[in-house]
Amino acid sequence: MSRQTSRLDAKKVNSELLTLTYGALVSQMLKETENPEDVNKQLERIGYNMGVRLIEDFLARTTLYLNMQPTVTSWSSSGDEFSLVWDQCALSDWVEMPNNGLRYCALIPGAIRGALQMVQLEVQCWFVQDQLKGDAVTELRVKYIKRLEDAVPAGED
Amino acid sequence: MADDIVFELLHSEIINYALDQSKDNNNDKKEVDLSVVEYIGFAAGYKIMERLTREWPRFKDELDTMKFICTDFWTCIYKKQIDNLRTNHQGVYVLQDNAFRFLTNFSNGHQYLEFAPRYVAYTCGLIRGGLANLCINSVVTAEVQSMPSCKFHIHVQRT
Numbered sequence: 001m002s003r004q005t006s007r008l009d010a011k012k013v014n015s016e017l018l019t020l021t022y023g024a025l026v027s028q029m030l031k032e033t034e035n036p037e038d039v040n041k042q043l044e045r046i047g048y049n050m051g052v053r054l055i056e057d058f059l060a061r062t063t064l065y066l067n068m069q070p071t072v073t074s075w076s077s078s079g080d081e082f083s084l085v086w087d088q089c090a091l092s093d094w095v096e097m098p099n100n101g102l103r104y105c106a107l108i109p110g111a112i113r114g115a116l117q118m119v120q121l122e123v124q125c126w127f128v129q130d131q132l133k134g135d136a137v138t139e140l141r142v143k144y145i146k147r148l149e150d151a152v153p154a155g156e157d
Numbered sequence: 158m159a160d161d162i163v164f165e166l167l168h169s170e171i172i173n174y175a176l177d178q179s180k181d182n183n184n185d186k187k188e189v190d191l192s193v194v195e196y197i198g199f200a201a202g203y204k205i206m207e208r209l210t211r212e213w214p215r216f217k218d219e220l221d222t223m224k225f226i227c228t229d230f231w232t233c234i235y236k237k238q239i240d241n242l243r244t245n246h247q248g249v250y251v252l253q254d255n256a257f258r259f260l261t262n263f264s265n266g267h268q269y270l271e272f273a274p275r276y277v278a279y280t281c282g283l284i285r286g287g288l289a290n291l292c293i294n295s296v297v298t299a300e301v302q303s304m305p306s307c308k309f310h311i312h313v314q315r316t
Contacts, residue, residue: 006234007229008209008229008232009233010232010233010234010236013205013209013233013234014161014164014233014234017164017201017205017234018163018164018167019167020184020201020204020205021164021167021197021198021201022195022199023200023201024165024197024198024200025167025171025197027200028196028200029174031212032178037185042174044173046167046170046173049166049170049173050163050166050167050170053166054162054163055164057162064160065160065162065163066160066163067160067291094238108228125174149311
């Protein structure tokens with residue numbers, strides 16, 4: 001058996017490493033705070049920070065980051081609210097959840113909120129269904145709040 | 158499959174998280190506790206190694222394992238091979254990467270040299286975790302003398 005034939009697929013390895021690293025981070029956070037609600041908040045904030053920076057890369061390259069193609073459904077009649085539905089997410093591979101209120105993928109709504117804020121859209125993002133909690137699919141609700149206007153930075157006239 | 162930039166951003170957010178934690182835990186602002194970053198690297202390294210070597214022929218010896226780290230493992234994660242591997246054949250290995258992925262975005266001067274340890278801690282853990290799963294207990298430290306070059310020292314612990 002030669003090693004040359006069993007070369008590793010770098011894309012796949014990186015993707016798996018991301019999943020595992022994220023998992024290690026979440027479990028570390030749970031160990032430190034023990035309050036799942038705090039962990040949700042921290043994950044959301046981390047997602048937000050990532051989204052703020054990710055949008056620039058997205059506008060430059062328009063790429064798919066997690067290789068997920070969620071379906072867009074359930075538009076509200078006023079057109080300011082919709083759902084993103086997916087049944088597979090790289091982040092939640094190999095994950096089994098304790099039933100403690102943790103929102104494992106809280107990174108994703110955070111990233112959406114952060115990224116949209118950078119293009120002057122304020123939105124709210126929350127989970128309606130979550131596969132890790134036994135639902136058939138994962139459904140993320142996105143609600144448009146308002147368009148952000150350019151404003152003078154605080155402290156300047 | 159996830160894009161590389163997501164991993165890079167997550168990596169820097171993990172560092173931020175550790176900085177926040179150590180700010181909360183001690184009043185001495187100078188000291189930054191990077192053990193959390195190292196531990197997250199360890200946990201990820203331990204598990205990824207299990208997947209990487211699943212269909213791999215058994216390693217001949219310790220040196221063979223190190224060569225795997227320097228070539229295939231490094232190429233997958235850091236987009237290049239280790240530039241130099243040295244060993245004293247007594248359990249000390251020095252892996253030198255002349256353009257380490259997490260440091261290449263920084264200025265090459267001395268300006269940010271003091272922050273370099275933050276960006277290598279995860280990788281130290283990753284190597285340690287990977288080796289631990291192959292039954293090699295080690296202590297991994299890193300040394301950055303000039304950006305973006307980095308040397309990882311692996312001390313294998315024999316009992």
